[in-house]
Amino acid sequence: MNAMNVSRVLRMGPALALCGTLAACATYAPQPLPGAVAWHDNAAGLRVTTRDIALPALAAQRIDLHAPLPIAAVAALAVLNDPRLRAVRDQAGVARAQAFAAGLLPAPTFAAERDIPQGQSAATTTAYNLGLSFDLDQLITRGAAVAAAREHVREVDLGILWQEWRTASVAELDYIALVGLRDRDRLLKTQRDAVLRRLGRDRAAALAGIAPRTTADADLIELTTLRHKLATDARRRAAKQGELDGMLGLAPGQVLELAGLPRVEPTAVRDAAGAVNRLARIRPDLMALRAGYASQEQTLRKAVLSQFPSLGITLSRARDTSNVHTLGFAIDFSLPIFNGSPGKIAVARATRMQLYDTYRLRLQQAHTQVARILVDLAILGAEQSTLRASLPALQSAARAANRALRAGDITLPQAQMQDQAALDQRLFLQASEQHIAEQTVALQLLTGGGIFATASAH
Numbered sequence: 001m002n003a004m005n006v007s008r009v010l011r012m013g014p015a016l017a018l019c020g021t022l023a024a025c026a027t028y029a030p031q032p033l034p035g036a037v038a039w040h041d042n043a044a045g046l047r048v049t050t051r052d053i054a055l056p057a058l059a060a061q062r063i064d065l066h067a068p069l070p071i072a073a074v075a076a077l078a079v080l081n082d083p084r085l086r087a088v089r090d091q092a093g094v095a096r097a098q099a100f101a102a103g104l105l106p107a108p109t110f111a112a113e114r115d116i117p118q119g120q121s122a123a124t125t126t127a128y129n130l131g132l133s134f135d136l137d138q139l140i141t142r143g144a145a146v147a148a149a150r151e152h153v154r155e156v157d158l159g160i161l162w163q164e165w166r167t168a169s170v171a172e173l174d175y176i177a178l179v180g181l182r183d184r185d186r187l188l189k190t191q192r193d194a195v196l197r198r199l200g201r202d203r204a205a206a207l208a209g210i211a212p213r214t215t216a217d218a219d220l221i222e223l224t225t226l227r228h229k230l231a232t233d234a235r236r237r238a239a240k241q242g243e244l245d246g247m248l249g250l251a252p253g254q255v256l257e258l259a260g261l262p263r264v265e266p267t268a269v270r271d272a273a274g275a276v277n278r279l280a281r282i283r284p285d286l287m288a289l290r291a292g293y294a295s296q297e298q299t300l301r302k303a304v305l306s307q308f309p310s311l312g313i314t315l316s317r318a319r320d321t322s323n324v325h326t327l328g329f330a331i332d333f334s335l336p337i338f339n340g341s342p343g344k345i346a347v348a349r350a351t352r353m354q355l356y357d358t359y360r361l362r363l364q365q366a367h368t369q370v371a372r373i374l375v376d377l378a379i380l381g382a383e384q385s386t387l388r389a390s391l392p393a394l395q396s397a398a399r400a401a402n403r404a405l406r407a408g409d410i411t412l413p414q415a416q417m418q419d420q421a422a423l424d425q426r427l428f429l430q431a432s433e434q435h436i437a438e439q440t441v442a443l444q445l446l447t448g449g450g451i452f453a454t455a456s457a458h
Contacts, residue, residue, distance in 0.1 A: 078171035099149035137310035148298035158288035180434035262452035300348040307341035398422035
């Protein structure tokens with residue numbers, strides 16, 4: 001490189017470096033926060049295209065907002081529209097950006113100096129020093145860093161999928177609660193209307209002097225109890241509806257038309273029980289823990305590689321004031337004596353052991369939870385069979401008691417006792433069906449199986 005070329009580099013080098021830096025820089029654009037809540041005023045604005053859902057059972061679900069919605073449709077709507085899932089999915093963008101950053105090669109460092117002698121002398125000239133440095137330390141650990149970031153992306157993606165599973169399950173539980181309250185209130189309203197009719201007859205009989213006033217008072221007490229139960233259910237229904245509306249991104253107070261409680265497929269329950277030994281390959285949360293453990297393995301490997309001396313190479317071209325030209329290089333490395341590498345390795349190993357024990361505990365808990373739910377379902381199924389078998393006799397006894405009451409053969413408290421026994425049995429049966437549906441939702445979440453029959457099979 002002759003003196004003219006070096007002088008040109010010294011003059012143009014900073015400008016070229018600045019242009020290159022500016023060309024590689026990202027641009028900034030502000031993104032103001034919203035000033036109002038963005039929700040749907042009605043169900044017509046909900047997203048209903050399910051093909052992008054990662055859960056196959058929901059991806060195949062067809063949603064018709066003009067018909068009563070089955071449980072799977074509500075779950076799919078929640079996965080598509082839950083505002084909280086949008087924030088969770090943004091984590092994937094952060095993880096991918098971190099993986100991109102981990103894969104970047106270290107940028108070389110260019111340095112240029114120029115020394116101008118002071119005073120007039122023919123024996124001196126302007127001195128310069130050009131240097132190009134490379135930090136090789138990041139190249140040593142780059143493979144481990146990239147692998148750790150890649151596994152972290154997988155961990156985040158699986159965590160998002162698990163959150164979608166959980167969102168679908170929560171929506172299904174809200175659906176079951178709302179349908180259960182609706183079915184329960186139908187029973188209570190039927191009984192309330194019967195008591196209202198009897199109260200009218202007993203009041204008329206008391207005014208006519210052919211029945212004591214205490215009979216109508218007893219009807220009034222029963223009616224007050226039923227109204228209190230209905231009012232309590234109304235508050236519970238409003239709370240559950242608010243939870244479901246928030247999950248779907250609907251404005252408060254929106255009410256969806258829901259179908260009935262789903263029917264459980266016994267063969268699907270058996271298949272779910274048989275999947276317990278495959279949970280580690282089925283459950284996204286367990287797979288996310290495995291990916292997190294793999295990422296930590298690479299983090300430990302990076303810490304081990306970092307304990308070796310960091311290496312840097314500098315290439316230089318210089319001329320001093322006496323017009324002596326030199327071409328050289330320099331190698332620098334740091335001695336890993338006081339750089340904290342042993343401490344970083346110890347922390348990485350302890351973190352790996354923590355993740356190992358966490359995964360083992362979570363896997364054990366998953367097996368235990370599935371076993372407990374299967375036992376609960378067996379108990380609830382036997383209880384439901386007993387309740388259903390004894391219901392016709394109680395209903396028949398209640399009808400006979402009401403006929404005897406109108407004939408004057410028994411007292412009102414005796415008839416009320418029979419009515420209450422039949423009503424309680426129907427309420428117990430309805431609650432049993434609701435509990436079975438809730439436990440089935442939990443079993444679906446834990447095993448990834450579709451246990452409810454499809455809407456077309458109902």
